[in-house]
Amino acid sequence: MNKKDTTCKEPRLVANWQTLTRTFIKPEDDASRAVLLKYMEQILFGLHDFLKKHVGITEEVSLKDLSNRFTDTIISKNPEKKLSDVITELIEDIAPHAVNVASPYFVGHMTSAIPFFMVHLKTLVTALNQNVVKIETSKVASILEKQVLAKIHRQIYKKDETFYNKHVQNARTTLGCFIKDGTMANLTALWVVRNSVLAPKENFEGVEKEGIRAAYKAYGIERCVIIVSRLAHYSLCKAGGVLGIGNQNIIAVDVDSNNRIDIKSLNKIIKEIKENKVKTEILAIVGIAGATETGTVDPLAKLGAICAENRIYFHVDAAWGGPTLMSEKYKHLLKGIELADSVTIDGHKQFYMPMSCGMVYFKDPSIMDSVIYHANYVNRPGSVDLGIKSLAGSREANSLILDGALKIMGSRGYSLLIEHGIETAGKFAEEIEKRPNFQLITNPELNILTYRICPFHIKQKLDRGTLEQKKMINKKLNKINSAVQRLQREAGKSFVSRTTLKIKNETEDNIIVLRCVIMNPMTNINILKEILDEQEEIYSKL
Numbered sequence: 282m283n284k285k286d287t288t289c290k291e292p293r294l295v296a297n298w299q300t301l302t303r304t305f306i307k308p309e310d311d312a313s314r315a316v317l318l319k320y321m322e323q324i325l326f327g328l329h330d331f332l333k334k335h336v337g338i339t340e341e342v343s344l345k346d347l348s349n350r351f352t353d354t355i356i357s358k359n360p361e362k363k364l365s366d367v368i369t370e371l372i373e374d375i376a377p378h379a380v381n382v383a384s385p386y387f388v389g390h391m392t393s394a395i396p397f398f399m400v401h402l403k404t405l406v407t408a409l410n411q412n413v414v415k416i417e418t419s420k421v422a423s424i425l426e427k428q429v430l431a432k433i434h435r436q437i438y439k440k441d442e443t444f445y446n447k448h449v450q451n452a453r454t455t456l457g458c459f460i461k462d463g464t465m466a467n468l469t470a471l472w473v474v475r476n477s478v479l480a481p482k483e484n485f486e487g488v489e490k491e492g493i494r495a496a497y498k499a500y501g502i503e504r505c506v507i508i509v510s511r512l513a514h515y516s517l518c519k520a521g522g523v524l525g526i527g528n529q530n531i532i533a534v535d536v537d538s539n540n541r542i543d544i545k546s547l548n549k550i551i552k553e554i555k556e557n558k559v560k561t562e563i564l565a566i567v568g569i570a571g572a573t574e575t576g577t578v579d580p581l582a583k584l585g586a587i588c589a590e591n592r593i594y595f596h597v598d599a600a601w602g603g604p605t606l607m608s609e610k611y612k613h614l615l616k617g618i619e620l621a622d623s624v625t626i627d628g629h630k631q632f633y634m635p636m637s638c639g640m641v642y643f644k645d646p647s648i649m650d651s652v653i654y655h656a657n658y659v660n661r662p663g664s665v666d667l668g669i670k671s672l673a674g675s676r677e678a679n680s681l682i683l684d685g686a687l688k689i690m691g692s693r694g695y696s697l698l699i700e701h702g703i704e705t706a707g708k709f710a711e712e713i714e715k716r717p718n719f720q721l722i723t724n725p726e727l728n729i730l731t732y733r734i735c736p737f738h739i740k741q742k743l744d745r746g747t748l749e750q751k752k753m754i755n756k757k758l759n760k761i762n763s764a765v766q767r768l769q770r771e772a773g774k775s776f777v778s779r780t781t782l783k784i785k786n787e788t789e790d791n792i793i794v795l796r797c798v799i800m801n802p803m804t805n806i807n808i809l810k811e812i813l814d815e816q817e818e819i820y821s822k823l
């Protein structure tokens with residue numbers, strides 16, 4: 282599909298100034314408008330057919346075969362294809378081998394179907410091509426971004442009207458920022474904390490300027506740590522590395538039987554750190570609102586209280602669970618999130634935005650002052666240039682998409698999606714418990730659950746066996762579950778992911794579990810039953 286005709290002497294297509302400039306000219310006459318519309322139609326309906334036809338990840342063509350087709354590394358001198366041919370190639374040769382994440386049978390990951398209007402909004406953002414790093418390339422888009430940030434901030438922190446009137450368009454304060462993804466949102470939050478804790482003071486110009494070594498010396502400390510449950514997303518470890526704290530200093534606390542951070546262990550660790558001879562600064566405690574593997578929510582109110590009592594910064598990673606706040610019925614599951622100093626939320630997860638859109642929100646509208654950067658030609662002090670306080674440089678006006686979506690859906694629209702996910706996950710858990718071949722491992726708190734194949738007779742042995750026998754059985758079950766997950770994926774009809782969890786009993790075994798994320802509104806209990814049926818069938822043939 283990408284074999285290039287580099288030997289051709291008489292090129293069919295040529296690159297010259299005239300054709301080049303034509304591609305930059307806006308469609309003025311009816312003919313060129315018609316051409317552009319035709320291409321858009323080709324994209325929307327061509328892909329539509331693909332999305333209807335293909336489900337799951339087939340092994341019809343293996344990854345190895347595919348990679349053999351994409352080995353040519355020479356850029357041809359002359360144009361190879363016209364736009365219409367490129368689009369046709371993408372639709373006919375590429376899309377069928379991509380993953381149909383929009384299928385209701387695709388329930389393995391946090392990437393799923395998006396409302397169709399997102400394609401329109403994304404197209405609009407691309408056509409405008411604003412760069413919100415500075416006001417000179419974005420104007421109203423930067424102003425709108427501040428408004429959208431305030432809207433979501435209000436969902437989290439529920440400050441009063443006066444507060445939002447004061448900050449919504451304040452050029453000197455920030456209620457949060459848009460960034461590429463959840464990983465960068467977490468990094469931004471921890472960057473802000475690091476710089477606030479290791480701030481400039483007498484004879485020290487701050488960690489951002491002088492670096493970690495000088496900062497530790499100035500503050501008389503030997504290390505900084507960040508405390509989080511062991512179900513934390515690995516982006517926090519990356520942040521530890523990037524920020525120079527060292528990722529071994531991202532301390533993982535054990536979880537309780539509900540997979541929430543164990544408060545007793547947490548208190549013990551805080552106490553130990555305070556008594557440790559190695560003078561250690563606790564930069565932050567991170568609570569998770571929707572753990573990536575289990576969907577569980579840490580006791581945020583308790584964490585908030587512990588942080589307040591010990592004067593520790595409190596960050597909540599709500600990359601997944603944040604939009605639960607839109608549901609009147611279930612927002613109580615995130616109780617205590619308003620105590621957080623900062624909150625990460627991913628737009629491309631449960632706001633159903635296209636890839637990719639991370640966000641981070643701050644309780645204190647001035648705290649981002651610790652990461653201010655100015656440049657002479659842009660981002661002058663006091664301007665609304667959003668790049669002044671952002672890890673990102675140039676970036677798209679994603680806020681236009683989120684704002685459009687919020688207007689189209691209303692909070693009620695989003696809450697219907699959230700409620701469907703949580704309630705379908707609940708029904709699915711009941712179904713799993715009804716079936717003797719399965720064992721529910723983590724009960725869904727939000728819309729993620731894990732389970733494994735564990736036939737009744739084996740379950741009995743697991744209950745009664747010696748420690749040695751139990752360990753043997755878990756090993757065998759790991760092999761079975763791993764095989765079933767792989768075979769189901771390769772069959773291409775449905776997709777459930779798998780992960781490894783440490784089981785909370787005397788075996789302390791790492792068990793392989795099947796993981797379902799239910800966010801597609803088209804996924805219903807009947808589809809989930811079919812998925813279980815298929816797993817039972819695959820198991821019975823093993």
Ligand SMILES: *Cc1c(COP(=O)(O)O)cnc(C)c1O
Nearest residue numbers: 462463464514571573598600601
């Ligand atoms: C997905 C996720 C992240 C990372 O987000 P990306 O957008 O993939 O970088 C961080 N934390 C949690 C809890 C997540 O679920």
